[in-house]
Each structure stands twice: as structure tokens, then as C-alpha cells.
Amino acid sequence: MNAPIRNENLQLLNGNHAVAWGVRLASPDVAPLYPITPQTPILEKLIDFKSADLLGTEILTPESEHSAMAAAVAASATGARVFSATSSQGLLLMHELLHYAAGSRLPIVLFNVNRTPAAPWGFWPDQIDSLSQRDTGWVQLYSETPQESLDTVIQAFRIAEASELPVMVNHDAFYVSHAVEPVSVPDQGAVELYLPKVDRSMWLDTDIGRAIGAPIGQDGWNRTRREMDAAMQTIVGLTKDAGKAWGEMSGRPYAPLELYRCDDAEVVFVTMGSMAGTAREAVDRLRESGVAAGLVKVRLFRPMPMADLHAALADIPCALVLDRNYSPGVGGVLHQELMAGFYGAENAPRIFGFLTGVGGTNVPVEMLEKLAVDYRQAKQNNNPIWVE
Amino acid sequence: MKDIEYNEAGQFCSGHNACAGCAEALSMRVILNAVGKNTVGVVVPSCVAIIVGAHPRSSAKIPFIHGLLESAAAMASGVKRGLVSQGKDDTTVLCLAGDGGTYDIGLQALSSAAERNEDILYVCFDNEGYMNTGGQTSSSTPLAASTGSSPLGKTTRKKNLVEILAAHRIPYIATASPSHLSDLSEKVTKAKAIRGMKVIIVVIPCLPGWGIADDAAVKVSRLAVESGVFPLIEVEDGLRYSINSADKTKPIDEYLDLQKRYRHISDSERVELQQDVDDSWDRLVARTKM
Structure with a gap:
């Protein structure tokens, strides 16, 4: 929040x-x-x-x-x-x-x-x-x-x-x-x-x-x-x-997407649910260490607010999708949704899909910090990546 | 022979989709007229869903929701609770299902609604098999009857749903037949006035499924009653059994011989079937005296 x-x-x-x-x-x-x-x-x-x-x-x-x-x-x-x-x-x-x-x-x-x-x-x-x-x-x-x-x-x-x-x-x-x-x-x-x-x-x-x-x-x-x-x-x-x-x-407004420190970000996490809390903490720590990180929390998944996502990621070169789910034979579901939604778009960010916390395994803040550091300048890779 | 006075309230319309000669349509007409206007219907995949009709037409003057096969009693419960929550306590909820949707895939939801004593009137049109899909065995198919999935004859008995329901101690269970329409109408009227779960099982000889002549449905259902194969009974509170038809007066031979589904049975099987009917009848009579 x-x-x-x-x-x-x-x-x-x-x-x-x-x-x-x-x-x-x-x-x-x-x-x-x-x-x-x-x-x-x-x-x-x-x-x-x-x-x-x-x-x-x-x-x-x-x-x-x-x-x-x-x-x-x-x-x-x-x-x-x-x-x-x-x-x-x-x-x-x-x-x-x-x-x-x-x-x-x-x-x-x-x-x-x-x-x-x-x-x-x-x-x-x-x-x-x-x-x-x-x-x-x-x-x-x-x-x-x-x-x-x-x-x-x-x-x-x-x-x-x-x-x-x-x-x-x-x-x-x-x-x-x-x-x-x-x-x-x-x-x-x-x-x-x-x-x-x-x-x-x-x-x-x-x-x-x-x-x-x-x-x-x-x-x-x-x-x-x-x-x-x-x-x-x-x-x-x-x-x-x-x-x-x-x-x-109530004093608590909501939107289909929640953007956190995305202004001028070079890399953003895109995730849903409780993972957003961990990612928000990682963003703060990354910003403190000089990495311009941000978070896009997807609150509305279906229908995917794709126009809003395009606007949110318009000037961001790299998006790291964190999926706490695994669709066998494909990868993370949110990753696939983003790949499909950005297909053919001009100035689309490089999109990486990480299988993080599948089955409820712990995802520490440090793990996300490392992903941002390791992948913010990496070349596009469409394959899902298991993170341990 | 005497004419029976029949109050035709026009709740079931001509032009419905039943096979010509089907006794289920006849039973529907009697049930819908007896239950009256202030009623919401639930129907699940079965011949009766076909008889109610496809969008945008309906053969019934009451509204229907076409539910899911295993969910008849659950959906009827939901309709009732929805109506009650909006102050419509006096509306009858009439649930119509076949024997597949009742004895088999819908039994779990039916048992649950019975255990909760939901205020619904559940009618099972029992044609003793999956006749709407072309005639396959259900757990209501009787011993020795052949179907598309038991071509050599079913090797196990028909499930005794009345006793299963009686064990739930619901207020009212009845069996009925299109050969005894006044009895059917009276049972619907009686059930409608009772609060709680009511189940009426109506025997429906299926013309193609049982292999009987187009004009023989009422005759076969009458023989089912008179031979004791399908006795007309009431069970109140799961305890008080009563037989509403005349005594068992006929052997099963005429009943069997009018149907192709028993054509393959041997003489010894015929004797066994007769013995089974006799034993069931004796147990039923004993229950009425308890």
C-alpha cells in the first residue's frame, strides 16, 4: 500500500x-x-x-x-x-x-x-x-x-x-x-x-x-x-x-496498477500479491545503492490493463517479472501475459520472466536485489528462469 | 371407466420437445399445473431439460434456470436462499432432474440438501438410465435390463433411492407414475404445502430406451405399479411408509414382455427377477407395519 x-x-x-x-x-x-x-x-x-x-x-x-x-x-x-x-x-x-x-x-x-x-x-x-x-x-x-x-x-x-x-x-x-x-x-x-x-x-x-x-x-x-x-x-x-x-x-485510493518509484527507473519489478511487499523493499535498497529500480504491482490481472502497462513501462528499458506460479511447459503466467501484451510494441522494455517462490519457497529481498543488478543490462531472453 | 376431473391451469404449453407419446411430458403437465404460478424451476441436463426447451422458447409458464448435471439440489438450494433473502419466502422451488442427475452424479448434492432439509420440491423423472444420451446404464437401471452400456443385461440391482433418502429423515418422499395422474397431482400438492425437503420419484418408461411402442408408455407404467416393480408409496419423516396403490396384483411377465430391454433374459432369470420383486414387496409391506 x-x-x-x-x-x-x-x-x-x-x-x-x-x-x-x-x-x-x-x-x-x-x-x-x-x-x-x-x-x-x-x-x-x-x-x-x-x-x-x-x-x-x-x-x-x-x-x-x-x-x-x-x-x-x-x-x-x-x-x-x-x-x-x-x-x-x-x-x-x-x-x-x-x-x-x-x-x-x-x-x-x-x-x-x-x-x-x-x-x-x-x-x-x-x-x-x-x-x-x-x-x-x-x-x-x-x-x-x-x-x-x-x-x-x-x-x-x-x-x-x-x-x-x-x-x-x-x-x-x-x-x-x-x-x-x-x-x-x-x-x-x-x-x-x-x-x-x-x-x-x-x-x-x-x-x-x-x-x-x-x-x-x-x-x-x-x-x-x-x-x-x-x-x-x-x-x-x-x-x-x-x-x-x-x-x-476512505483515503485509500486504488488503481489497476500500483507504481512505486518508477520515475526514471532503469529496471522495474512486475509482480502480483504479497511478492510486491518484498519487491518494494528491494527497490528501496537498490535505490539507496544507486540502482534506479521501481515496482509495478499488477492488481487487476484479468483483464490485463495493457494500455496502462504500456504507459507505465514506456520509458523503462528493463522489466523483471516475478511469478509465484508455474505453468508447466510455458513458465510464469504473468511473464507470458506481458510478453504477449508487448509483442510488436515500439520501445518495449526487455522483459525477463523469473520463477520466484513457486510452491511458497522464501524469496528474500537480497534475491531480488541480485536479480536487478544481474539483469538490468542483460540481453533479452524469452525463456523462464528458475531462481533459487 | 370414469372420467377424471382435471384442473388444467395452462402452466405447460403444447409444442414442447418431448418424443411423441412420452409420459414425461404428461407428468410435467400435471406437476406444473399442481405446483402453480408462484414457482421457480431448476432443471438439469436430462430429457426434462429438453422438454422445457431451448432458448428463446420455453414450454413452461414458470421461469427456469438450466443448471449443471451434478448440481440440481445445490442450485435449487441457492434459488431458495436467494428468494428468501429477498423476502420471497412463499415461492416454491421446483427442481427437475433425471435419474442420472439424481441417483448418480447428483447424489452428493442431493444428500447434502436433504441433510440440510432445504425447502425445495425435487422431482426425479426416473427412466432408469441415461436415456437423453441414447440409453446407457445408470445406477437406477434395474437388474438384467439391457442398455447401450449393458448390452448383455445389467448385473447389479437398481439403487434404492427411497431408502437412502429415508435415512436422511426428510419430511416427505413419494413415488408416482404417469398411469396414476390424480395420485401424482395430489402428491405434488401435498409436498408443496410441507416445509423442508420433498422428493418425488416418477417412473417414466422411455419409448426408445426401454424399447416399447409409441402408445404404450402409460400402459407400461401402470403394469410397473400393478406388478409391484414400482410401487406407489409415501414416506413421511423417513419413518412412516405407506403404499398408495392397490396391492400387487400381477406377475411381472406382461410388464417385461412389452419391453425390448428384457427380451434377452432366460426363463431362470425371469424367475429370479420375479423373486426379487416379491422380496422387495414383502420388505415394503413390512415397513408399512413398523
Whole structure:
């Protein structure tokens, strides 16, 4: 977080409890939830709120994440505001429903805690669970801190309901989900003004004998994807609006990209999630030692804010992409996105892709400092580079 | 012979996509008229999804969401909770699925919804196989019946879904048949008035899947009831069993002989099948006396 922080109503919260607070403030009508490490504290905190009569949400706890997302889809189709949360295997089990939710244009908000998928079993921060869902039609946002997670989950409802696209917000297992920080909890009334209930009564309505999701011809199916494409084109603008309005309300503005010390930089890190914290520290140390380093934190991953990235990297000769994920046979997913987005661009930076912290391995600040020093003047290399 | 008074409320439209002579469409008409206007439907891939129809047409006057095959009960739960959260507590949620979506891939979600006692009315159109994909074995396919994936006859029994559901102690379980439409209509009306999870399993002889004549669906389903192969029953709170049809009055021969799916069976297999039906009937009668 690089924005001025207004320290009102500070509470000591871990990342997941911050999410639960955000959800409480957004006040969804329905929340189907299924426990999974390390998401479970979100579920437990919401049920604590519900049990104490602090949350009016209908909560159901079905037998699987598949049924949780199925119930989320169906509840959203009645016009209800719907939230769910999951992680790793749970997100992968939801995969079929993720396509369905987006195809039906249902503005569900899902919080995913990024965790390694089996096999082998692991419980560590790694973003391949959500990155492998990038083609399902969900907007994807990545959060670096508990405060950002609280703020972003509320903004996600605004983006979802304005675009009629589902939105997935992600933060890293343990590094963010279980890290405790002072978090400013906004006022309920202010959030209600920021996020008014949207009337979606044109959905499943007993007065209209129409069907949602019924079989359709080729032309009709094709049209649904063109319409989703048009909706996706609005997301960068909606994310900017939501982040700006949030800043006016809370003192913490957000944007699809967060730029840190990029002015006159000769080399920048490009990354998502908790890695941005490490990279920010590395930037400071590099600047102190005379290396003009910077950081581009990608907050909105899908759709990728490519015009903003082009502007951010316009005068920067070298970009080091740090991926805490590995797409076998390809490399880092963010690296590939940047390579594709800059292909053929004039004055494109040299782009390097580093596989850092895959499987949750530690990425010390010194490791990133060394990468910047070693690669800032290196020749372009398209291959992913494993970093130890 | 007597005429039955039937209250046609027009909730199911002509021009639907069922095969000519299909008893599922007939059952749909009775169910939709009995359940009434203040209803939201959930339908999952199955013959009944085809009967409800493709975009932009619908054969039903109520709205439907076309859900995912394994998610019928989960989606019905979501619809109900969504409606309740918006103050629409009195709207009935009607879930329609086939036996594949109920006995097989949807069983997990069904069990979960039953355990939570969700306030939904779940109807399974049981044509004893994956008939919408051309006729393959499901766990509802009975012993010895041949399908596209059991050409020599199924070697295991039909899953007893009634007993599985009864073990969940849900308020209401019933079986019904297109041969007994007043009974079907009364069961839907009764179920609609009960809070909590209700499941009605309707036997649907599939014309191509069972290999029966185009005009024989109602006759075959009547024989299924009268031979005790598919008794009409109610189970309340998972404990109180009652038989709603007349006693088992016929041997299974006529029922079997009208279907191609049993054409291959030997005389000894026929005897075994009859014994199996007799044993099941005796166990059912014993349950009604518990």
C-alpha cells in the first residue's frame, strides 16, 4: 500500500478476517461457504458475525465447493448479491461453475486464497490455482495486504454489479491470509453509500416464464462471448472508478496498477500479491545503492490493463517479472501475459520472466536485489528462469 | 371407466420437445399445473431439460434456470436462499432432474440438501438410465435390463433411492407414475404445502430406451405399479411408509414382455427377477407395519 492511510477504527486483523469484515460491510444476501485451509477463517468469521446477529446474509454450508458455487450461481440468478470464498482444490472443484457463472453474467464475488494444488499436497502460497482459471470469464484482482483485501472485496462487488461479470479477489496463503496487521475498518453507512443495492429483478421472476442458461444455437452462443468481451472492455475503467471513489471515501485510493518509484527507473519489478511487499523493499535498497529500480504491482490481472502497462513501462528499458506460479511447459503466467501484451510494441522494455517462490519457497529481498543488478543490462531472453 | 376431473391451469404449453407419446411430458403437465404460478424451476441436463426447451422458447409458464448435471439440489438450494433473502419466502422451488442427475452424479448434492432439509420440491423423472444420451446404464437401471452400456443385461440391482433418502429423515418422499395422474397431482400438492425437503420419484418408461411402442408408455407404467416393480408409496419423516396403490396384483411377465430391454433374459432369470420383486414387496409391506 503506497497510499496515505487514514487510521480510523483500526483493528488488528489477519488477512482473512479483514476479508470477512469487508464482506460484512458489503452485506451480501447469500453466502454459500465450504471450509478449506487456508480460507477457513473467512467462513468462520462470517458465521461468527451471523451468529451474533451482525450479518443478515443467508449462509449455507453445502457438502463441497462445487455445490457452494452452484448455490452461489443459482442465488445470484434470483437477483441476490452473493459472496463465496475458497482456495486451491476448492477453486479447482468449482471450475465448471466458474464458466457457468461468467456465461450467465452473474455478478458473484469470490475470494480465493492462493494455495498450491495437489499433487503433491501442499498448503503454501502459489498463484497457479487462480491463474489457471483465467479463461473462465472472471475478473481477477490480486491483493497484497489485509487492508487491501478488505478494501478490494467491497470494490469487487461494485465492479461486478456494474459489469455483470463475476469477480475473483485473491490473496496469498498465510503471507496475507494469516498475517496480522492494523486494518482500518470503514463505517457501515459510508460503505452503503459506496455500494448501493442494485435492483436485478429482471432475473428469475415468477411472473415471467423465461429460462436462464437454456440450450442455444451457435450464433447465440457466439453472441454471448462477444457481449462478455464488450463487458470485459469496461473493467479497467470500472476498476479505476471503483478505486478512485474508494479513495475519496476512505483515503485509500486504488488503481489497476500500483507504481512505486518508477520515475526514471532503469529496471522495474512486475509482480502480483504479497511478492510486491518484498519487491518494494528491494527497490528501496537498490535505490539507496544507486540502482534506479521501481515496482509495478499488477492488481487487476484479468483483464490485463495493457494500455496502462504500456504507459507505465514506456520509458523503462528493463522489466523483471516475478511469478509465484508455474505453468508447466510455458513458465510464469504473468511473464507470458506481458510478453504477449508487448509483442510488436515500439520501445518495449526487455522483459525477463523469473520463477520466484513457486510452491511458497522464501524469496528474500537480497534475491531480488541480485536479480536487478544481474539483469538490468542483460540481453533479452524469452525463456523462464528458475531462481533459487 | 370414469372420467377424471382435471384442473388444467395452462402452466405447460403444447409444442414442447418431448418424443411423441412420452409420459414425461404428461407428468410435467400435471406437476406444473399442481405446483402453480408462484414457482421457480431448476432443471438439469436430462430429457426434462429438453422438454422445457431451448432458448428463446420455453414450454413452461414458470421461469427456469438450466443448471449443471451434478448440481440440481445445490442450485435449487441457492434459488431458495436467494428468494428468501429477498423476502420471497412463499415461492416454491421446483427442481427437475433425471435419474442420472439424481441417483448418480447428483447424489452428493442431493444428500447434502436433504441433510440440510432445504425447502425445495425435487422431482426425479426416473427412466432408469441415461436415456437423453441414447440409453446407457445408470445406477437406477434395474437388474438384467439391457442398455447401450449393458448390452448383455445389467448385473447389479437398481439403487434404492427411497431408502437412502429415508435415512436422511426428510419430511416427505413419494413415488408416482404417469398411469396414476390424480395420485401424482395430489402428491405434488401435498409436498408443496410441507416445509423442508420433498422428493418425488416418477417412473417414466422411455419409448426408445426401454424399447416399447409409441402408445404404450402409460400402459407400461401402470403394469410397473400393478406388478409391484414400482410401487406407489409415501414416506413421511423417513419413518412412516405407506403404499398408495392397490396391492400387487400381477406377475411381472406382461410388464417385461412389452419391453425390448428384457427380451434377452432366460426363463431362470425371469424367475429370479420375479423373486426379487416379491422380496422387495414383502420388505415394503413390512415397513408399512413398523
